[in-house]
Every structure is written in structure tokens, then in C-alpha cells.
Amino acid sequence: MYCLPSNRAASTRHPNEKIRRRFLCRSNGAGYWNPRLSAAGLARRAVGPVPDITARLLYSGIHASVRRTAPKTQNPLPRTDETLIAGGKLYLNDCVGCHGEPDKPPSDFGATFYPPAPQFPRVGTKYSEAEVLWVAKHGIRRTGMAAQGSTYSDSQLWSLAEFIGHLPNLPPHVAEGIQQNAAK
Ligand code: HEC
Numbered sequence: 001m002y003c004l005p006s007n008r009a010a011s012t013r014h015p016n017e018k019i020r021r022r023f024l025c026r027s028n029g030a031g032y033w034n035p036r037l038s039a040a041g042l043a044r045r046a047v048g049p050v051p052d053i054t055a056r057l058l059y060s061g062i063h064a065s066v067r068r069t070a071p072k073t074q075n076p077l078p079r080t081d082e083t084l085i086a087g088g089k090l091y092l093n094d095c096v097g098c099h100g101e102p103d104k105p106p107s108d109f110g111a112t113f114y115p116p117a118p119q120f121p122r123v124g125t126k127y128s129e130a131e132v133l134w135v136a137k138h139g140i141r142r143t144g145m146a147a148q149g150s151t152y153s154d155s156q157l158w159s160l161a162e163f164i165g166h167l168p169n170l171p172p173h174v175a176e177g178i179q180q181n182a183a184k
Helices: 008-011 018-026 035-039 051-068 081-094 130-139 154-166 172-183
Strands: none
Touching: 018 081, 081 154, 081 172, 130 154
């Protein structure tokens, strides 16, 4: 619901007061009218994707459950470029199909899941490294995220977790290192 400012109201005055009010205050369809935004000249949000409340609730519910379950362990690996590059190489092998590749368009396949696979190179993750490790190892039940625990050692999973933690702001020389490594 929003109302036109009073100077515009004057020009649209209707002999019937009730009709004028109804005409001047109408629903904007997008849900709300924020006077502060309008005062700043930004007006209401343009028509865009409606926030998917269900997906957001699902995301925070799953994250809360992972947070409760995952051990709060510190990453034992050295915080070096080598660790990041090793993690990036594993990521390129096994995760990009759903989570998307750095500097490439988002994964269409990842979008086919519900909830969709987060595109780490664009949005990063709210999960801690220990939580990323736990998810990669055990998967998330009833979603497209499968357990990788039998494929990778803990050390490899930590390098993956560290790499994902550095997306979407990967240092350029690390990105290059991963590409060189991948080509070998
Ligand atoms: C077949 C598709 C697929 C592959 C391959 C895949 N994932 Fe996922 N992943 C998903 C989906 C779908 C979700 C979303 C699940 C959810 O939101 O509950 C997800 C969620 C996650 C999350 C939760 C983090 C967040 O912010 O939601 C982590 C961590 C994760 N994946 C790590 C990995 C890693 C590491 C790899 C590679 C070893 C990998 N995934 C490979 C589909 C995949």
C-alpha cells in the first residue's frame, strides 16, 4: 500500500472524497512501501525476483542443524597458497558441476536441485570451514548434496573447506595456480 505525496494529491482530487483516497492510496503489489527509501529518491524496489522465503527458511534450518552436529574443529592445515591450490583442484574436479566454476556462468545443473546448489564463486557460504568439511563428508540428507567422505581423506576435505571459504574473493595468483595445476 502506498500513498501519493500531497502535491500530487491536489492534482488528482476527486469530488468524492472517498474515491480520491482510494485512488491515491493503492497497493503497489510488491508488498511494502518504505518511506525512507522513497525520501532518498530511490523509490520502491523495481519488480524483481520475489525473495523465496521457503528456500531461505530451509537454508537456515539446515545450517542450524549442521552447526549443532559438526564438531568445532580448527583447520589443521597451514594457511598457504599451496593448501588453497590443492583444495581448488579438488573443487574443480568434483564440485563445479553443481556449485559453479570461478569466472564462469552459474551451473544450470546446480539450479535443478531444491534447494538449489549455492554458487560458491558468486555468493560464498555462511558455513564455517569445519561445517563445510562436515557437509562434504556426510552430505545433506534429502538434498542433492551427496556424501564425499569415502572419496576424500580429512586432509583433502580441509583443503576443500579452506578453498570454499576463500570464494568468492580468490587471490588472482591462486586462481592461476589452480588452472596450471588442473592442466597438468
Ligand atoms: C550433484 C550436485 C552437487 C555436487 C557435485 C556437490 N554438491 Fe554441495 N550441495 C549441493 C546442493 C543441492 C546443496 C544445497 C543443499 C542445501 O541447501 O541444503 C549443496 C550444499 C553444499 C554445502 C552447504 C553450504 C551452503 O552454503 O549451503 C556445502 C559446504 C557443499 N555443498 C560442499 C560441496 C563440496 C565440497 C562438493 C565437492 C566435493 C560438493 N558440494 C559437490 C549439490 C552438490
